[in-house]
Amino acid sequence: MPAKSKLRLYAEEILRCVDVLENDCSSRGVAVPDLDDPSPIHPNNDNDFDRNAKSVTDALNSLTTTGMLLNQSISNPVQSVRIAACGYIVSASLRCAAELHVVDLLRIAGPQGLHVDDLAVKCGVEPGHLAQILHLLSSQGIFRESAPDVFTNNRLSVVFDKGLTQKELDGKPKGHDVLYKNPESAACALFCHLTDEPAKSTSYLYEALLESKSPSPPTAFSKAFNTELFEYYELPGQENRLRRFNLAQEGAARVEPEDAIIKGFDWESIANGGHVVDVGGGVGAVSLRVAEAYPEINIVIQDRQGVVDDALKRCSAINPTAVQRGKLKFEAHDFFTPQPIKNPDVFVIKSIVHDWPDSSCLTILRQLREAAGPKTRLFAVDKIIPYTCDTESSETDGITFLGPATGETKSGLGHVLSYLPSVLMISVLNGQERSLKHTVSLYRKAGWEIYKIYQSESQGQFASQMEARPIGA
Ligand SMILES: C[S@@+](CC[C@H](N)C(=O)[O-])C[C@H]1O[C@@H](n2cnc3c(N)ncnc32)[C@H](O)[C@@H]1O
Structure with a gap:
């Protein structure tokens, strides 16, 4: 019998994973999620996969990798690379839809959606241009074109919902206090931020990279904005961007598992004051x-x-008792x-x-090491990024791994969310996400020994929760 093609192997793996996901839903009496459904994911998880179940996350992770491999294997290579080269156009289009409150307007319009001519009047923009932007996004599964030039929300677009009312939209909201008053709008704040300052910065990544070995390398951000990120936010007129x-x-x-911060550290041990x-x-x-x-824990936020x-302001609104x-x-x-x-x-x-960058991290970590007592622990939350090939980990000696993905060292192939933030950090601040080896060695140089890591998953999409103690204390 001829060996199975890679294509067939991918397809079989996809079907195996689909079985796992369908079984998960049917065992909980939940419908399999539908991209056309514009309901946000319910807090009780009854319209989503059970992302806390290991079998489900394994299937989802494998589907992400295999889906990418299948898609890229069948694509015309030139077209495939061309799509990658044009990623910035999708990003810019997302920004337009988000800033123009398209999702809120479509929610208010109801399930029948809105013709782009009506939508464009409400947004105050040229309908032909808006139509092309929404066609592009719909082609990527963000919004649904239910009839020619008629758009509705779907499972993806609703994450941009700011929860604004018609009255608030009529007031042409600009201030942060109206735009992001609803707690759910934090995701939209993230997307509006990502498609604005970082998008402009990454356009200059190559130019900045050429100077990356100079004694004080510029950031791509500084090439775009002529100042550095945190200084920019303190400029007059940038108050809304800072708050965003x-x-x-x-x-x-x-975006991370809801309870990771709580499960990732033994807060119980300091619960009484x-x-x-x-x-x-x-x-x-x-x-x-x-x-x-x-x-009862006493917390100081420094920034x-x-x-x-x-x-x-924010903490007083959310937990006034703790502040008082x-x-x-x-x-x-x-x-x-x-x-x-x-x-x-x-x-x-x-x-x-x-x-x-490493040199600045050493300063930050050493300042904390200097102030630490023998029993002080450092709780560090950051991504540990995997390689895109399989690895035998020899970097974990002396570290206890906890959490659902305990000790896994899986390839990040296909998991673009593991790597996007790293290049983003290079662009805006010359920072980066780091591998486990790099992270352990950096902390060690600053006098901190990482001894425990709580992992929600192993492909580096979510941050790891790391615990370190002072060396030589
Ligand atoms: C990526 S944000 C993380 C914020 C917070 N830890 C969180 O996870 O939500 C980085 C934070 O570092 C703060 N920051 C930047 N430079 C700083 C400095 N020199 N001293 C203190 N905080 C600073 C920024 O204002 C920002 O709040």
Whole structure:
């Protein structure tokens, strides 16, 4: 019998995974998710796969890899690369749809959707152009063209919903307080951010890369904006962008498994009045979750002045009790300078190390090491990115792995979300996501030994929760 072609093997694997997913849904009495369905994913998970079940995540991960392999194997190579080369056009189109509140307008219009001529009047733009933008997005499964030039929301487009009412839309909202007042709009803040400043920066990635070996390499961001990212947000007129960036961090946290922050660290051990410093804590993506689960823990969020002002507002709205009781405090602090809080139980750094080049990370981590007591632990949350080939891990000596993907070292092939943020970080700040080996060695150089890692999954799409202790304490 002739050997099976790779194409057939891919197709068989796809069918095997589909069996797993259908069985998951039928065993829970849930309909198999449908791309045309515009309902957001329900909190009780009754219109989605059970993404907490290992068999389901394994099937989803394999489908992602195999689907990519099948698609790329059958495509005309020139067309395939051409599509990749034009990714920025999809990004720019998404920004148009998001900024023009197309999703909100389609939700208000109801299931029959809207003809693009009517939509364009509401958006105040040229209908022919808007039609082409929505055709492109619909061709990628974002929006559905239910009849020629009539568009409706679908499972993907609703993640851009800001939850605005017709009255709010009539007021042509521009301010952050109206645009992102609904908690669910954090995801939209993330997408509007990604398609704006980072998109403009990455256009200059090549030019910046050419200078990447110079003593002080420029960022692609600085080539696009003539200043650096965090300085830009403090310029007059950029208040809404700063607040959107802050909220985008919450949007990014929401993409991750809901309970990862809580399960990823033994908060119970400091539940009775322990002290936590959330360094570069933004508007509270970690702290708010910890404060909610463990109300007696004392938390200080440190960040730049403009950000802690925003954090105070947001945290006071979400958990006023914690703020009033002084359990959640806010402090302006530059993490490149000596840490004023000595010997806390825990320093938290989420999505900080990935922002910076190694030399800057060493400064940040050493400042924390200097301030640490012998029992202080560092809770570091960042992606650990895999290779795109299979690996035998020899990088894990002395590290205990916990969580659903314990100890897995799977290839990230097809899992583009593992790698996009890394190139994004290079573009905006000369940072990057790091492999396990790189991460362990970086922390070690700064005096921290990583000894525990909680992994929600192994393809690097989600952040890992790492625990480190001071070396030589
Ligand atoms: C990627 S965000 C992460 C925020 C937060 N940890 C989270 O995960 O939501 C990086 C944070 O670092 C803060 N930051 C940047 N430079 C800083 C500095 N020199 N000192 C303190 N915080 C800084 C930014 O304002 C921002 O809130």
